[in-house]
Amino acid sequence: MSYRILLVDDEPDILEILGYNLKKEGYEVFMAEDGLQAIVQAKKHKPHLIVMDVMMPNMDGIEACIKIRETPELSKTIITFLSARSEDYSQISGLNAGADDYLTKPVRPRVLLSKVKSLLRRLEDISTEKPQVFKDITIDPNKYKVLKGGVEIKFAKKEFKLLQLLFSNIGKVFTRDEIMNTIWGTDVFVGDRTIDVHIRKLREKLGNNVIETIKGVGYRLSE
Amino acid sequence: MSYRILLVDDEPDILEILGYNLKKEGYEVFMAEDGLQAIVQAKKHKPHLIVMDVMMPNMDGIEACIKIRETPELSKTIITFLSARSEDYSQISGLNAGADDYLTKPVRPRVLLSKVKSLLRRLEDISTEKPQVFKDITIDPNKYKVLKGGVEIKFAKKEFKLLQLLFSNIGKVFTRDEIMNTIWGTDVFVGDRTIDVHIRKLREKLGNNVIETIKGVGYRLSE
DNA sequence: TTAATGATTTAACACAACCTTAACATTTTC
DNA sequence: GAAAATGTTAAGGTTGTGTTAAATCATTAA
Numbered sequence: 413m414s415y416r417i418l419l420v421d422d423e424p425d426i427l428e429i430l431g432y433n434l435k436k437e438g439y440e441v442f443m444a445e446d447g448l449q450a451i452v453q454a455k456k457h458k459p460h461l462i463v464m465d466v467m468m469p470n471m472d473g474i475e476a477c478i479k480i481r482e483t484p485e486l487s488k489t490i491i492t493f494l495s496a497r498s499e500d501y502s503q504i505s506g507l508n509a510g511a512d513d514y515l516t517k518p519v520r521p522r523v524l525l526s527k528v529k530s531l532l533r534r535l536e537d538i539s540t541e542k543p544q545v546f547k548d549i550t551i552d553p554n555k556y557k558v559l560k561g562g563v564e565i566k567f568a569k570k571e572f573k574l575l576q577l578l579f580s581n582i583g584k585v586f587t588r589d590e591i592m593n594t595i596w597g598t599d600v601f602v603g604d605r606t607i608d609v610h611i612r613k614l615r616e617k618l619g620n621n622v623i624e625t626i627k628g629v630g631y632r633l634s635e
Numbered sequence: 636m637s638y639r640i641l642l643v644d645d646e647p648d649i650l651e652i653l654g655y656n657l658k659k660e661g662y663e664v665f666m667a668e669d670g671l672q673a674i675v676q677a678k679k680h681k682p683h684l685i686v687m688d689v690m691m692p693n694m695d696g697i698e699a700c701i702k703i704r705e706t707p708e709l710s711k712t713i714i715t716f717l718s719a720r721s722e723d724y725s726q727i728s729g730l731n732a733g734a735d736d737y738l739t740k741p742v743r744p745r746v747l748l749s750k751v752k753s754l755l756r757r758l759e760d761i762s763t764e765k766p767q768v769f770k771d772i773t774i775d776p777n778k779y780k781v782l783k784g785g786v787e788i789k790f791a792k793k794e795f796k797l798l799q800l801l802f803s804n805i806g807k808v809f810t811r812d813e814i815m816n817t818i819w820g821t822d823v824f825v826g827d828r829t830i831d832v833h834i835r836k837l838r839e840k841l842g843n844n845v846i847e848t849i850k851g852v853g854y855r856l857s858e
Numbered sequence: 859t860t861a862a863t864g865a866t867t868t869a870a871c872a873c874a875a876c877c878t879t880a881a882c883a884t885t886t887t888c
Numbered sequence: 889g890a891a892a893a894t895g896t897t898a899a900g901g902t903t904g905t906g907t908t909a910a911a912t913c914a915t916t917a918a
Binding site: 827828830831832834835848850851 | 894896
């Protein structure tokens with residue numbers, strides 16, 4: 413599979429030049445001309461890497477970056493800013509906004525390529541949350557994917573998180589409190605039955621012999 | 636409970652960027668700008684993890700690390716160094732000083748986060764209760780699991796607690812009072828036969844040669 | 859924007875496991 | 889052999905979980 417890269421800049425010339433070079437290297441390239449488009453494209457294509465200008469009409473790069481960072485499914489996306497050499501300010505606030513790196517304009521295609529390469533290598537290192545296997549079930553946190561007997565089963569966000577928690581320590585009993593704190597956080601109040609309902613959903617999809625109830629204690633993957 | 640992290644670096648910008656990212660992930664972050672401050676902050680907040688630059692004014696990271704390691708109450712604290720890429724020397728001597736890991740500067744927030752996560756996971760593993768073994772019986776508090784001859788036997792909550800108590804000190808006689816206080820607490824009143832009934836359940840499941848009655852005193856695991 | 863779809867939470871009730879008790883039996887101690 | 893301590897059994901009562909449907913909330917598409 414090739415990596416997906418989203419280029420964001422308000423100058424079509426730059427998009428074209430950089431895009432051409434990235435495509436030539438085998439990357440899948442998407443483009444956007446402002447922050448708003450960037451967000452739409454990001455959600456649509458789930459790029460591994462976003463290279464984004466800071467100064468843009470409609471919505472600047474910083475703001476777009478913050479919005480993107482708020483999207484859970486894009487949390488692993490690497491964001492790199494392009495900024496004019498002198499705008500040191502933007503570098504700092506860009507990093508504050510959750511960017512991983514920045515490049516100074518004007519960008520040499522050759523420089524961009526080597527940067528892109530090293531950033532994507534980093535992604536490989538980080539996405540080291542290895543797929544977990546239990547019985548005939550495989551859960552891959554990176555791809556947000558669950559296979560049972562080789563067949564993909566779809567899970568909603570909360571369901572997936574819950575499943576991920578149970579898989580994070582196979583066999584361990586997770587108390588309702590632990591589950592609560594992990595999935596909902598400490599300052600959210602949801603009723604007691606909510607957890608059961610989610611457990612039920614998981615059982616519905618995975619079968620009844622996977623998640624075991626320990627009454628008065630919690631739940632675990634049953635070996 | 637969230638983890639506490641102490642960041643130590645003499646560059647406020649770095650503190651700010653890394654601190655921001657760690658806080659965003661839900662960690663409690665403290666900061667210090669040199670080794671002396673680091674020691675003060677460490678003693679004050681008992682962080683789970685310290686991320687510390689090597690080169691600093693007043694007292695460098697190596698020395699601070701040694702001092703911290705000498706403090707008994709901080710013995711479990713994980714210490715990670717930050718060092719410029721080329722300073723191989725400091726990496727070696729840092730690890731000699733009792734550091735657990737190191738990162739090379741410049742540090743990408745994303746890299747730090749994944750590192751922090753994996754280091755703290757190490758902490759969790761240490762703190763988990765280890766399975767106890769007696770005769771052909773294994774009890775694993777974490778998984779809430781009891782094996783006899785390799786076969787799992789299920790226990791209800793109170794039963795499990797009682798068994799856990801007996802296993803907590805194999806061979807020791809536990810008086811009815813001790814059992815009462817441990818399983819039911821001091822402000823709950825249950826009849827005298829209740830304990831017997833629970834002991835009976837355990838014997839039913841584990842066989843009669845495991846739990847011994849010392850009449851007038853209590854119960855124990857019999858060798 | 860609104861509509862429509864899907865995800866999440868709530869509420870009400872059903873159900874089963876668990877715990878405790880009480881009554882009586884058995885064993886141990888003196 | 890009587891008293892004291894513990895063992896046994898089965899019957900409620902209690903509690904925690906399962907289930908369902910409907911209500912709310914969030915997201916996507918139109």
